[in-house]
Amino acid sequence: MKNKFSIDIDNSINSGQVFLWEKDGANWYGINGQDILKINKNGVIKSVRNSKTDFFRNNDNIQEIIKSISRDKIVKKAVKEYEGLRIFKQDPFQCMISFIISSNSNIQKIKSSLEKITRKFGTKVKIEDKEFFVFPKPEKIGNASINEIKACGVGYRASFVKEAAKMVTLKKIDFEYLKKCDYNEAKKNICSVPGIGNKVADCIMLFSLNKLEAFPLDTWMIKILEKYYSKEFKIETKTITQKQYELLHEKIVNHFGPYCGYAQQFLFKMERENYNKKWL
DNA sequence: CCAAGGCCTGAATG
DNA sequence: ACATTCAGGCCTT
Numbered sequence: 473m474k475n476k477f478s479i480d481i482d483n484s485i486n487s488g489q490v491f492l493w494e495k496d497g498a499n500w501y502g503i504n505g506q507d508i509l510k511i512n513k514n515g516v517i518k519s520v521r522n523s524k525t526d527f528f529r530n531n532d533n534i535q536e537i538i539k540s541i542s543r544d545k546i547v548k549k550a551v552k553e554y555e556g557l558r559i560f561k562q563d564p565f566q567c568m569i570s571f572i573i574s575s576n577s578n579i580q581k582i583k584s585s586l587e588k589i590t591r592k593f594g595t596k597v598k599i600e601d602k603e604f605f606v607f608p609k610p611e612k613i614g615n616a617s618i619n620e621i622k623a624c625g626v627g628y629r630a631s632f633v634k635e636a637a638k639m640v641t642l643k644k645i646d647f648e649y650l651k652k653c654d655y656n657e658a659k660k661n662i663c664s665v666p667g668i669g670n671k672v673a674d675c676i677m678l679f680s681l682n683k684l685e686a687f688p689l690d691t692w693m694i695k696i697l698e699k700y701y702s703k704e705f706k707i708e709t710k711t712i713t714q715k716q717y718e719l720l721h722e723k724i725v726n727h728f729g730p731y732c733g734y735a736q737q738f739l740f741k742m743e744r745e746n747y748n749k750k751w752l
Numbered sequence: 753c754c755a756a757g758g759c760c761t762g763a764a765t766g
Numbered sequence: 767a768c769a770t771t772c773a774g775g776c777c778t779t
Contacts, residue, residue: 488774575775579763582774627760632776669776690774710773713754740774749774 480556486751487741488551489679505563506606529561546700550738564647566607567680567689572632572667588624598719613637632667655683680732687736689723
Protein backbone atom coordinates (compact mmCIF):
# COMPACT_ATOMS: atom_id res chain seq x y z
CA MET A 473 0.00 0.00 0.00
CA LYS A 474 3.00 2.23 -0.07
CA ASN A 475 2.49 5.10 -2.42
CA LYS A 476 4.87 7.82 -3.35
CA PHE A 477 3.77 10.14 -0.59
CA SER A 478 3.46 7.76 2.34
CA ILE A 479 5.49 8.55 5.43
CA ASP A 480 8.75 6.79 6.17
CA ILE A 481 8.43 6.56 9.94
CA ASP A 482 11.88 5.20 10.74
CA ASN A 483 13.68 7.81 8.70
CA SER A 484 11.50 10.62 9.98
CA ILE A 485 12.08 9.69 13.59
CA ASN A 486 15.77 9.24 12.89
CA SER A 487 16.37 12.64 11.42
CA GLY A 488 17.30 14.60 14.51
CA GLN A 489 13.94 16.22 15.18
CA VAL A 490 12.71 14.03 18.05
CA PHE A 491 14.54 12.29 20.87
CA LEU A 492 12.06 10.50 23.12
CA TRP A 493 11.04 7.74 20.77
CA GLU A 494 11.73 4.06 20.96
CA LYS A 495 10.87 1.09 18.85
CA ASP A 496 9.40 -2.01 20.41
CA GLY A 497 9.02 -4.73 17.86
CA ALA A 498 7.19 -3.19 14.95
CA ASN A 499 5.76 -0.30 16.95
CA TRP A 500 7.19 3.09 17.74
CA TYR A 501 6.32 4.77 21.02
CA GLY A 502 7.03 8.43 21.59
CA ILE A 503 6.58 11.08 24.23
CA ASN A 504 4.88 14.22 22.99
CA GLY A 505 4.25 16.60 25.84
CA GLN A 506 1.59 15.14 28.13
CA ASP A 507 0.74 12.61 25.49
CA ILE A 508 2.18 9.32 24.32
CA LEU A 509 1.98 8.47 20.65
CA LYS A 510 2.09 5.02 19.16
CA ILE A 511 2.78 4.33 15.52
CA ASN A 512 2.17 0.80 14.33
CA LYS A 513 3.83 -1.01 11.47
CA ASN A 514 1.27 0.32 9.02
CA GLY A 515 2.17 3.86 9.93
CA VAL A 516 -1.08 4.46 11.80
CA ILE A 517 -0.61 6.89 14.65
CA LYS A 518 -2.63 6.78 17.85
CA SER A 519 -2.68 9.11 20.81
CA VAL A 520 -2.98 7.54 24.24
CA ARG A 521 -4.91 10.58 25.37
CA ASN A 522 -7.08 10.52 22.27
CA SER A 523 -5.97 14.04 21.47
CA LYS A 524 -6.22 15.43 17.99
CA THR A 525 -2.54 16.01 17.34
CA ASP A 526 -1.60 16.65 13.77
CA PHE A 527 1.76 15.06 14.44
CA PHE A 528 2.27 14.06 10.81
CA ARG A 529 1.34 17.52 9.54
CA ASN A 530 -1.37 16.04 7.34
CA ASN A 531 -2.59 19.52 6.57
CA ASP A 532 0.60 20.26 4.68
CA ASN A 533 0.29 19.64 0.99
CA ILE A 534 3.42 17.54 0.86
CA GLN A 535 3.14 17.08 -2.88
CA GLU A 536 3.21 20.82 -3.43
CA ILE A 537 5.92 21.31 -0.85
CA ILE A 538 8.23 18.77 -2.43
CA LYS A 539 7.61 20.32 -5.80
CA SER A 540 8.34 23.74 -4.35
CA ILE A 541 11.62 22.86 -2.67
CA SER A 542 12.99 20.80 -5.54
CA ARG A 543 14.87 23.69 -7.04
CA ASP A 544 18.26 22.14 -7.58
CA LYS A 545 19.97 18.79 -8.10
CA ILE A 546 21.03 18.36 -4.50
CA VAL A 547 17.58 18.74 -2.99
CA LYS A 548 16.12 16.57 -5.71
CA LYS A 549 18.59 13.84 -4.84
CA ALA A 550 17.88 14.10 -1.12
CA VAL A 551 14.12 14.03 -1.73
CA LYS A 552 14.47 11.01 -3.98
CA GLU A 553 16.61 9.11 -1.48
CA TYR A 554 14.42 9.92 1.51
CA GLU A 555 11.02 10.37 -0.08
CA GLY A 556 8.97 9.58 3.00
CA LEU A 557 10.88 11.90 5.32
CA ARG A 558 8.55 14.30 7.10
CA ILE A 559 8.65 17.06 9.64
CA PHE A 560 6.60 16.34 12.74
CA LYS A 561 4.49 18.77 14.69
CA GLN A 562 5.79 18.45 18.23
CA ASP A 563 4.66 19.68 21.59
CA PRO A 564 6.26 23.15 21.77
CA PHE A 565 7.44 23.06 25.37
CA GLN A 566 9.11 19.70 25.03
CA CYS A 567 10.61 20.83 21.75
CA MET A 568 11.95 24.00 23.35
CA ILE A 569 13.63 22.20 26.24
CA SER A 570 14.97 19.52 23.90
CA PHE A 571 16.77 21.99 21.68
CA ILE A 572 18.05 24.14 24.51
CA ILE A 573 19.71 20.97 25.74
CA SER A 574 20.91 20.10 22.24
CA SER A 575 23.32 22.99 21.96
CA ASN A 576 26.95 21.93 21.90
CA SER A 577 25.87 18.34 22.51
CA ASN A 578 25.02 15.22 20.57
CA ILE A 579 21.95 13.11 19.94
CA GLN A 580 22.76 10.28 22.33
CA LYS A 581 23.40 12.69 25.14
CA ILE A 582 20.34 14.81 24.41
CA LYS A 583 18.21 11.68 24.52
CA SER A 584 19.76 10.53 27.77
CA SER A 585 19.28 13.91 29.42
CA LEU A 586 15.68 14.18 28.27
CA GLU A 587 14.92 10.70 29.57
CA LYS A 588 16.32 11.64 32.95
CA ILE A 589 14.20 14.78 32.97
CA THR A 590 11.02 12.84 32.24
CA ARG A 591 11.82 10.26 34.92
CA LYS A 592 12.60 12.89 37.50
CA PHE A 593 9.84 15.39 36.81
CA GLY A 594 7.28 13.68 34.58
CA THR A 595 4.28 11.53 35.37
CA LYS A 596 4.40 7.79 34.99
CA VAL A 597 1.92 6.32 32.55
CA LYS A 598 1.28 2.65 31.83
CA ILE A 599 0.06 1.46 28.50
CA GLU A 600 0.03 -2.09 27.23
CA ASP A 601 2.01 -3.19 30.30
CA LYS A 602 4.73 -0.76 29.39
CA GLU A 603 5.84 2.13 31.56
CA PHE A 604 6.42 5.60 30.21
CA PHE A 605 7.06 8.99 31.67
CA VAL A 606 5.40 11.88 29.90
CA PHE A 607 7.18 15.18 29.56
CA PRO A 608 6.99 17.36 32.67
CA LYS A 609 4.78 20.41 32.73
CA PRO A 610 6.53 23.80 32.64
CA GLU A 611 5.69 24.58 36.30
CA LYS A 612 7.37 21.41 37.45
CA ILE A 613 10.69 22.24 35.80
CA GLY A 614 10.39 25.93 36.60
CA ASN A 615 10.06 25.14 40.29
CA ALA A 616 12.88 22.62 40.37
CA SER A 617 16.29 23.62 41.72
CA ILE A 618 19.27 24.09 39.42
CA ASN A 619 20.98 21.13 41.03
CA GLU A 620 18.00 18.87 40.47
CA ILE A 621 18.06 19.80 36.82
CA LYS A 622 21.82 19.41 36.64
CA ALA A 623 21.41 15.88 37.96
CA CYS A 624 19.88 15.10 34.58
CA GLY A 625 23.24 15.66 32.92
CA VAL A 626 22.48 18.93 31.18
CA GLY A 627 25.46 20.78 32.68
CA TYR A 628 25.54 24.54 32.35
CA ARG A 629 22.27 24.44 30.41
CA ALA A 630 20.38 23.74 33.64
CA SER A 631 19.76 27.41 34.37
CA PHE A 632 18.56 27.95 30.79
CA VAL A 633 16.13 25.06 31.14
CA LYS A 634 14.75 26.40 34.41
CA GLU A 635 14.41 29.96 33.14
CA ALA A 636 12.76 28.81 29.92
CA ALA A 637 10.22 26.80 31.89
CA LYS A 638 9.49 29.80 34.10
CA MET A 639 8.97 32.04 31.09
CA VAL A 640 6.44 29.59 29.70
CA THR A 641 4.66 29.35 33.03
CA LEU A 642 4.49 33.13 33.26
CA LYS A 643 3.27 33.38 29.66
CA LYS A 644 6.26 35.50 28.72
CA ILE A 645 6.49 32.81 26.11
CA ASP A 646 3.05 32.06 24.73
CA PHE A 647 3.15 29.20 22.25
CA GLU A 648 -0.35 29.83 20.95
CA TYR A 649 0.66 33.36 20.06
CA LEU A 650 3.93 32.19 18.54
CA LYS A 651 2.03 29.77 16.31
CA LYS A 652 -0.12 32.58 14.98
CA CYS A 653 2.42 35.33 14.47
CA ASP A 654 4.92 35.47 11.65
CA TYR A 655 8.43 34.09 11.52
CA ASN A 656 10.32 37.22 12.50
CA GLU A 657 8.03 38.08 15.38
CA ALA A 658 8.17 34.51 16.72
CA LYS A 659 11.93 34.44 16.42
CA LYS A 660 12.39 37.70 18.25
CA ASN A 661 10.22 36.42 21.08
CA ILE A 662 11.76 33.02 21.42
CA CYS A 663 15.33 34.31 21.24
CA SER A 664 14.63 36.28 24.40
CA VAL A 665 14.85 32.99 26.28
CA PRO A 666 18.34 32.33 27.64
CA GLY A 667 20.05 29.47 25.86
CA ILE A 668 18.07 30.04 22.68
CA GLY A 669 19.99 31.55 19.80
CA ASN A 670 19.40 31.48 16.06
CA LYS A 671 19.81 27.79 15.48
CA VAL A 672 17.84 26.56 18.48
CA ALA A 673 15.07 29.07 17.75
CA ASP A 674 14.78 27.84 14.18
CA CYS A 675 14.51 24.24 15.35
CA ILE A 676 11.74 25.09 17.79
CA MET A 677 9.87 27.11 15.19
CA LEU A 678 10.21 24.48 12.46
CA PHE A 679 9.40 21.46 14.61
CA SER A 680 6.63 22.84 16.79
CA LEU A 681 5.42 26.28 15.71
CA ASN A 682 4.57 25.72 12.06
CA LYS A 683 7.23 28.04 10.71
CA LEU A 684 8.20 26.13 7.60
CA GLU A 685 10.51 28.91 6.46
CA ALA A 686 12.74 28.26 9.47
CA PHE A 687 16.03 26.77 8.32
CA PRO A 688 18.20 25.79 11.29
CA LEU A 689 21.83 26.49 10.45
CA ASP A 690 23.92 24.11 12.51
CA THR A 691 27.43 22.94 11.77
CA TRP A 692 26.06 20.27 9.43
CA MET A 693 24.00 22.64 7.37
CA ILE A 694 26.93 25.02 7.12
CA LYS A 695 29.04 22.11 5.94
CA ILE A 696 26.38 21.28 3.36
CA LEU A 697 26.15 24.86 2.13
CA GLU A 698 29.92 25.02 1.76
CA LYS A 699 30.06 21.68 0.00
CA TYR A 700 27.16 21.96 -2.46
CA TYR A 701 26.16 25.60 -2.50
CA SER A 702 29.40 27.55 -2.40
CA LYS A 703 28.28 29.58 -5.41
CA GLU A 704 24.84 30.46 -4.06
CA PHE A 705 25.83 31.17 -0.47
CA LYS A 706 29.29 32.33 0.28
CA ILE A 707 30.42 31.72 3.84
CA GLU A 708 33.60 33.57 4.69
CA THR A 709 34.02 33.21 8.42
CA LYS A 710 34.16 30.31 10.82
CA THR A 711 31.57 31.50 13.28
CA ILE A 712 28.29 32.77 11.90
CA THR A 713 27.38 36.10 13.45
CA GLN A 714 23.86 37.31 14.05
CA LYS A 715 23.93 39.52 10.99
CA GLN A 716 25.36 36.81 8.77
CA TYR A 717 22.76 34.33 9.97
CA GLU A 718 19.98 36.75 9.04
CA LEU A 719 21.41 37.52 5.61
CA LEU A 720 22.05 33.86 4.94
CA HIS A 721 18.50 32.98 5.91
CA GLU A 722 17.14 35.58 3.50
CA LYS A 723 19.17 34.10 0.67
CA ILE A 724 18.08 30.61 1.66
CA VAL A 725 14.40 31.51 1.57
CA ASN A 726 15.04 33.08 -1.81
CA HIS A 727 16.65 29.95 -3.13
CA PHE A 728 14.59 27.13 -1.58
CA GLY A 729 11.33 29.00 -1.18
CA PRO A 730 8.78 29.39 1.63
CA TYR A 731 8.99 25.72 2.63
CA CYS A 732 12.77 25.72 2.94
CA GLY A 733 12.52 24.07 6.35
CA TYR A 734 11.54 20.87 4.58
CA ALA A 735 14.53 21.26 2.27
CA GLN A 736 16.74 21.56 5.33
CA GLN A 737 15.36 18.32 6.76
CA PHE A 738 16.04 16.36 3.57
CA LEU A 739 19.54 17.79 3.16
CA PHE A 740 20.43 17.25 6.80
CA LYS A 741 19.23 13.66 6.72
CA MET A 742 21.14 12.89 3.55
CA GLU A 743 24.41 14.34 4.73
CA ARG A 744 24.31 12.74 8.17
CA GLU A 745 23.61 9.37 6.59
CA ASN A 746 26.55 9.94 4.23
CA TYR A 747 28.75 10.36 7.25
CA ASN A 748 27.18 7.35 9.00
CA LYS A 749 26.14 9.39 11.97
CA LYS A 750 24.09 7.56 14.59
CA TRP A 751 20.55 8.51 15.51
CA LEU A 752 18.42 7.16 18.33
C1' DC B 753 29.17 44.86 14.69
C1' DC B 754 32.86 41.17 14.86
C1' DA B 755 36.16 37.75 16.84
C1' DA B 756 37.75 34.80 20.43
C1' DG B 757 37.31 32.03 24.41
C1' DG B 758 34.88 29.34 27.83
C1' DC B 759 31.46 26.13 28.99
C1' DC B 760 28.90 20.67 31.47
C1' DT B 761 29.39 16.08 30.04
C1' DG B 762 30.63 11.54 28.41
C1' DA B 763 31.63 8.78 24.32
C1' DA B 764 35.09 8.42 20.99
C1' DT B 765 39.67 8.85 19.71
C1' DG B 766 44.80 8.83 20.14
C1' DA C 767 45.13 3.15 31.09
C1' DC C 768 44.89 8.20 30.56
C1' DA C 769 44.61 12.59 28.13
C1' DT C 770 42.47 15.08 24.61
C1' DT C 771 39.00 15.93 21.38
C1' DC C 772 34.48 16.47 19.89
C1' DA C 773 29.44 16.96 19.77
C1' DG C 774 23.28 19.58 15.75
C1' DG C 775 25.68 26.68 20.11
C1' DC C 776 25.23 30.32 23.19
C1' DC C 777 26.88 34.00 26.00
C1' DT C 778 30.23 37.30 27.54
C1' DT C 779 34.15 40.02 26.85
